[in-house]
Amino acid sequence: MTVHPMFPPGPAADKDRIVYAEDGLKRESSAPCQLNCPAEIDVPSYIALIGQGRYKEAIDLIRMDNPFPWVCGLVCPNPCESWCQRRYLDKALCIKDLKGFAAKMVCEKGPGYTIPAPKNTYSEKIAVIGSGPAGLTAAYFLAWEGYPVTVFEAMPEAGGLLVTGIPEFRLPRRVVRNEVEAIKAMGVEIVLNTPVGGADLTLDHLRKQGYKAFFLGIGAWQALKLGIEGEDQYPQVLNALSFLKDIAFGPKIKPANSVAIVGGGNAAIDTARTCVRLGSQSVSIIYRRTRSEMPAHFEEIIQMAEEGIHVHQLTIPSRIIGSYGKIDFLECVMATLGEPDETGRRRPVPIEGSEYKMPVGAVIAAIGQKPDLVNYPGFGDLELTKWETIKVRSHNQQTSVDDVFAGGDAVTGPKTVVEAIGAGKRAARAIHAYLRGEALPKRQPPRPRDMVRPILMDYHEKAFIQRQEIPLIDLDRRIHTFDQVELGLDEYAAKEEAKRCMRCDICERCGKCVEVCRDRLGVSAIRFHHAGENSLILKDYVHGLPRCIGCGACVNICPTGALQMVDQGDQRLILMSGTIINRIKMEKCEGCGAYYISKVLLKHVEKLVGAPEEAFDRKLCPDCKRIDHAAKMVGMPPDFTEIRRDRAAAATTP
Ligand code: SF4
Ligand code: SF4
Ligand code: SF4
The missing domain is CATH 3.50.50.60 (FAD/NAD(P)-binding domain)
Known part of the structure; x- marks a missing residue:
C-alpha cells in the first residue's frame, strides 16, 4: 500500500499523533465547534480519541482547557453543537454527551483523572472567592501554573450553583464532588463556611494576610x-x-x-x-x-x-x-x-x-438575579455595570482594582456553566501575567491541543450514521425521584457517534483544491458549497466524487494535509479529513504487474493527447516504460524480471 502522506515529511510525520508546535506546520484549528466553545476545548481531537477507544487521553485533552468534563458532559447547553458542520448533512454531533461518556468511563470504570503536576513553583498566594465553576476553574489553572491557591466558600459544600442551583436529576452531587476532589488534589485549598466581603473578612484583611491577587467568582445571589x-x-x-x-x-x-x-x-x-x-x-x-x-x-x-x-x-x-x-x-x-x-x-x-x-x-x-454587593461591601470600590454586575475587561477579566479579577455570573449575570469556566480560565492567564509583571494577555483564538488522526471510513458509511438518541429513565419513575434523567451514551453508541465527525479542524477551506481541479484540470470534481453563514462544506459528501479522475493534483496542493491519496491494491483512494470520498479502479502495468495509475486518469490523458497512440498501446508504468524503450532501441525484447522482483519485495516489506 502506498500512502501519500497526509502531513509533510518531518520528524513527527509518521507518528500517530502530531503536536502542532513540534511538526513545523503552521496550522490553526478552524473547527467551528472549538471556536464556539466558551472553554475552547479541542472538540474534534477528543471526539477522534473517543472513536478510537482512547477515553483517558480524550479526558486528559479536555482537561487541558476545562477541569469540569463530567459536569459539562451533563449540563452544558452545548453552544458548539449549534455550529457543528454536520448539521448541514443531517444533525449536529452529540458533542456534550460524548464528553460526558468519556468522563464517566474514566471516573467510574477507569483510573480517574490525571492530576497535572505544577509547571513551576511560585510563592505569591492567590485567594479565590467563591467555589462555583468560575472560581474553581481559575484555581485549577493557577495551581497548575504553580501558585498556592486558597478558595473561600460561604456554603458548607464546594461547587456554587452546581450544587445549590442545578437539581440532582440533571447533575448528581457525586459528579460535582468528583471534579472538586480532582482540583483539590492539585493542592488547591478550599475553606468552607467562610464568606468573604462582609465585615469579618474583606479583601483588605486578605491582603494583610499576604494574598497578592484575587479572583471573585461570587456568583449572582440576589434574586430579582x-x-x-x-x-x-x-x-x-x-x-x-x-x-x-x-x-x-x-x-x-x-x-x-x-x-x-x-x-x-x-x-x-x-x-x-x-x-x-x-x-x-x-x-x-x-x-x-x-x-x-x-x-x-x-x-x-x-x-x-x-x-x-x-x-x-x-x-x-x-x-x-x-x-x-x-x-x-x-x-x-x-x-x-x-x-x-x-x-x-x-x-x-x-x-x-x-x-x-x-x-x-x-x-x-x-x-433573574444579580450579585449581592450591597450586603458584601468588603470587596472594595469595584466599578459596576448598569445591571449592577462587576465591570471587567472582557479579554482578561481584570476589574477596576488592579489585583482583583472577576468572572462568572457576578460579571455576566446568570449565564451558563461553560461560560463561567471560560471566564475562570481567562482570569487565571491574566492573574499569572499580572503576578509575573507581564502585559495582560489579549484575547487569542483557541489553541489546537493535538492532531489526532481521523477515523478512516467511507463517505457513504459516515454520511448515513444517524445521531444517537440519548436514553432517559422511564417517565413514571422520573417524576417521583431525583435520579439522573439522562442516561448518556453507551460505549457502542459513543463510538458510532464519534465516527460522524467531519473533522473540520483539518481542512482550512482555502479552496486551492477546487481551483486546481476546476481551473487547471477542467474536471471540477471537488466542490464546496455554502451551507450557512461562514460554512463551506464539501458538496459531494454524500455522493463521493463521481467525476474525480484520481490525479492527486488536489492532494499535492492542499496546504493542510486534509486531502490524502492512498493506493490500496487495485484501488486509489482519495481521502478528505479521513473520509474516503472516492475509490477509483487502478490500471495494472503489463510489465511489472503493479497498479500504477487510475483507469479514468489514463483515459483522461488519452483523450487529451488524442489516443490511441503508440504510447498507450501497452499499459506500462513509468519504470517499465523506460525498460521497454531501452529494449526497443537495441532491438531486444524487454526484460521486466528484476523490476517484478523489486515490486514483490516492496509489497512484502511492512
Ligand atoms: S463535524 Fe466534528 S469537527 Fe466539525 S463542527 Fe461538528 S464536531 Fe466539530
Ligand atoms: S484527485 Fe480528483 S478531486 Fe483531486 S484534483 Fe484530481 S480529479 Fe480533482
Ligand atoms: S486544499 Fe486542502 S485545506 Fe484547502 S480547501 Fe482543499 S482540502 Fe481544504
Whole structure:
C-alpha cells in the first residue's frame, strides 16, 4: 500500500499523533465547534480519541482547557453543537454527551483523572472567592501554573450553583464532588463556611494576610423581584435560587399543591421539575413571551412538557391575591408581542382587559438575579455595570482594582456553566501575567491541543450514521425521584457517534483544491458549497466524487494535509479529513504487474493527447516504460524480471 502522506515529511510525520508546535506546520484549528466553545476545548481531537477507544487521553485533552468534563458532559447547553458542520448533512454531533461518556468511563470504570503536576513553583498566594465553576476553574489553572491557591466558600459544600442551583436529576452531587476532589488534589485549598466581603473578612484583611491577587467568582445571589402587589405579603412567595438551595441542603418539602413559577430560563424549569418531584399536583410556568423564546435549554423544555408542566405563554403576572396569610390566586394579564427590545426579542405588551385569576398555593420567581454587593461591601470600590454586575475587561477579566479579577455570573449575570469556566480560565492567564509583571494577555483564538488522526471510513458509511438518541429513565419513575434523567451514551453508541465527525479542524477551506481541479484540470470534481453563514462544506459528501479522475493534483496542493491519496491494491483512494470520498479502479502495468495509475486518469490523458497512440498501446508504468524503450532501441525484447522482483519485495516489506 502506498500512502501519500497526509502531513509533510518531518520528524513527527509518521507518528500517530502530531503536536502542532513540534511538526513545523503552521496550522490553526478552524473547527467551528472549538471556536464556539466558551472553554475552547479541542472538540474534534477528543471526539477522534473517543472513536478510537482512547477515553483517558480524550479526558486528559479536555482537561487541558476545562477541569469540569463530567459536569459539562451533563449540563452544558452545548453552544458548539449549534455550529457543528454536520448539521448541514443531517444533525449536529452529540458533542456534550460524548464528553460526558468519556468522563464517566474514566471516573467510574477507569483510573480517574490525571492530576497535572505544577509547571513551576511560585510563592505569591492567590485567594479565590467563591467555589462555583468560575472560581474553581481559575484555581485549577493557577495551581497548575504553580501558585498556592486558597478558595473561600460561604456554603458548607464546594461547587456554587452546581450544587445549590442545578437539581440532582440533571447533575448528581457525586459528579460535582468528583471534579472538586480532582482540583483539590492539585493542592488547591478550599475553606468552607467562610464568606468573604462582609465585615469579618474583606479583601483588605486578605491582603494583610499576604494574598497578592484575587479572583471573585461570587456568583449572582440576589434574586430579582417580581415587583407586583402582594409579593411581600405572603410567605409562599419564594425565589428560585433560595428554593433550589433549600431543597439541595435541607428537607425535600413541596411548596404547595399548586405552584406557579414565573420565568422562562433554566432556573424556572429546574424549579418546576423539582416541584413535580416533590409531589405538587399542578405546576405551571408563567412566561411573558412565547415558548419558542424561552431561554432555557431545548431538551429541558421538552422534558418539562413530558413531565406534565404547563406553560402559560404570553402571560404576565400582575398581582398576588390571598387571605389569612395564604396565597389564593395569581392574577395574570395576557400579552401580545410588540416591537423588539434592546435584546432583539419582541417586547411583550399587556392586553387591556385580559386579566384572569389562577388558583395557586405558591408563587416562585425565577426572573433573574444579580450579585449581592450591597450586603458584601468588603470587596472594595469595584466599578459596576448598569445591571449592577462587576465591570471587567472582557479579554482578561481584570476589574477596576488592579489585583482583583472577576468572572462568572457576578460579571455576566446568570449565564451558563461553560461560560463561567471560560471566564475562570481567562482570569487565571491574566492573574499569572499580572503576578509575573507581564502585559495582560489579549484575547487569542483557541489553541489546537493535538492532531489526532481521523477515523478512516467511507463517505457513504459516515454520511448515513444517524445521531444517537440519548436514553432517559422511564417517565413514571422520573417524576417521583431525583435520579439522573439522562442516561448518556453507551460505549457502542459513543463510538458510532464519534465516527460522524467531519473533522473540520483539518481542512482550512482555502479552496486551492477546487481551483486546481476546476481551473487547471477542467474536471471540477471537488466542490464546496455554502451551507450557512461562514460554512463551506464539501458538496459531494454524500455522493463521493463521481467525476474525480484520481490525479492527486488536489492532494499535492492542499496546504493542510486534509486531502490524502492512498493506493490500496487495485484501488486509489482519495481521502478528505479521513473520509474516503472516492475509490477509483487502478490500471495494472503489463510489465511489472503493479497498479500504477487510475483507469479514468489514463483515459483522461488519452483523450487529451488524442489516443490511441503508440504510447498507450501497452499499459506500462513509468519504470517499465523506460525498460521497454531501452529494449526497443537495441532491438531486444524487454526484460521486466528484476523490476517484478523489486515490486514483490516492496509489497512484502511492512
Ligand atoms: S463535524 Fe466534528 S469537527 Fe466539525 S463542527 Fe461538528 S464536531 Fe466539530
Ligand atoms: S484527485 Fe480528483 S478531486 Fe483531486 S484534483 Fe484530481 S480529479 Fe480533482
Ligand atoms: S486544499 Fe482543499 S482540502 Fe486542502 S485545506 Fe484547502 S480547501 Fe481544504
